Structure formats: C-alpha cells, structure tokens
C-alpha cells in the first residue's frame with residue numbers, strides 16, 4: 124500500500140472499523156514507514172483531544188491536515 128492509501132484509511136483504522144485484512148496491511152506498512160507512524164501518533168493525539176475520531180471526521184480540520192501533509196511530504200522526500 125502507498126502512504127496515501129494508508130492515510131485515507133487511518134481514521135477508520137484508529138477507530139478499528141477496517142477489515143482485519145486491511146488492518147494487517149496497514150500495520151505491515153507502518154512497521155517500516157516512519158512518516159506514517161508519526162502521522163498516526165499525531166492523529167491519535169488529535170482523537171484523544173477531541174474525544175473520538177468521529178468528531179474529527181469525515182474531514183480533519185484543513186489547517187491540521189495541511190500541516191500533517193506538509194510534514195509527511197517533507198519526511199517522505201527526506202526518507203525516500
């Protein structure tokens with residue numbers, strides 16, 4: 124899976140709403156993808172702050188999303 128695909132599924136993953144097979148794929152990906160791990164940690168903190176991923180979805184606030192995307196791009200460019 125590509126990082127972009129992971130990111131699209133992350134909120135469902137954090138809420139444990141993904142299929143077990145997809146969950147496995149995500150976990151396999153993040154085992155060796157530092158940017159995705161960082162993104163998940165950030166998203167988890169956001170979820171904790173808001174009391175649940177449902178409150179931050181369907182869209183992560185645009186400013187948060189922008190910052191995370193910029194962060195990720197930088198990480199991916201630096202660690203291809």
Ligand SMILES: [Zn+2]
Nearest residue numbers: 126129156159
């Ligand atoms: Zn990734």
